[in-house]
Amino acid sequence: DGGITQSPKYLFRKEGQNVTLSCEQNLNHDAMYWYRQDPGQGLRLIYYSQIVNDFQKGDIAEGYSVSREKKESFPLTVTSAQKNPTAFYLCASSMTSGGAVFETQYFGPGTRLLVL
Amino acid sequence: AQSVTQLGSHVSVSEGALVLLRCNYSSSVPPYLFWYVQYPNQGLQLLLKYTSAATLVKGINGFEAEFKKSETSFHLTKPSAHMSDAAEYFCAVRTGNNRKLIWGLGTSLAVNP
Numbered sequence: 122d123g124g125i126t127q128s129p130k131y132l133f134r135k136e137g138q139n140v141t142l143s144c145e146q147n148l149n150h151d152a153m154y155w156y157r158q159d160p161g162q163g164l165r166l167i168y169y170s171q172i173v174n175d176f177q178k179g180d181i182a183e184g185y186s187v188s189r190e191k192k193e194s195f196p197l198t199v200t201s202a203q204k205n206p207t208a209f210y211l212c213a214s215s216m217t218s219g220g221a222v223f224e225t226q227y228f229g230p231g232t233r234l235l236v237l
Numbered sequence: 238a239q240s241v242t243q244l245g246s247h248v249s250v251s252e253g254a255l256v257l258l259r260c261n262y263s264s265s266v267p268p269y270l271f272w273y274v275q276y277p278n279q280g281l282q283l284l285l286k287y288t289s290a291a292t293l294v295k296g297i298n299g300f301e302a303e304f305k306k307s308e309t310s311f312h313l314t315k316p317s318a319h320m321s322d323a324a325e326y327f328c329a330v331r332t333g334n335n336r337k338l339i340w341g342l343g344t345s346l347a348v349n350p
Contacts, residue, residue, distance in 0.1 A: 228280035
């Protein structure tokens, strides 16, 4: 079955530690996205990538980093510079043919990051 | 600037009652509008989307939404609520050829027996 997988489901971070969240898709989508979700704040865009080896900062990129070495994969690293990382992280992807306005973003199941 | 407002962060209905979740947008160009649903501790699932083909859009699980340009609204409705409809609902807008979606803050729907 085609879809988006995120791992792990739960992740615990210690002070000063970098952690990496995995996002893999087998939908053959070109664009991938990372969102952060906090209660009552909706979804906020962290980074997005339209093609391999290219990515752009979203609205809250500070303290995060990404890479896009393969079309299928878009891992997110939460660095020690992110002082309030506790949140639910969602990865999404979309197909870029036909123009951006018609694209639908499809979401993975999410990773909940907690600070020890 | 584009924006999305979802009126009512929490809505409670009885099972079998009408569901109405409100979404208003602000955009200077024709918008493309989306409704997503999120069940607890899960990702978001597309319910329906408006892309200018028809103003009344039917989606999954019996939901539909009507685009009203004069009211800048895209409210989500379902004639009869089911217990399984209890979830968080998000409205989002995209304008122009821009990959970024602008999201509302969400409305939590509770369905009472």
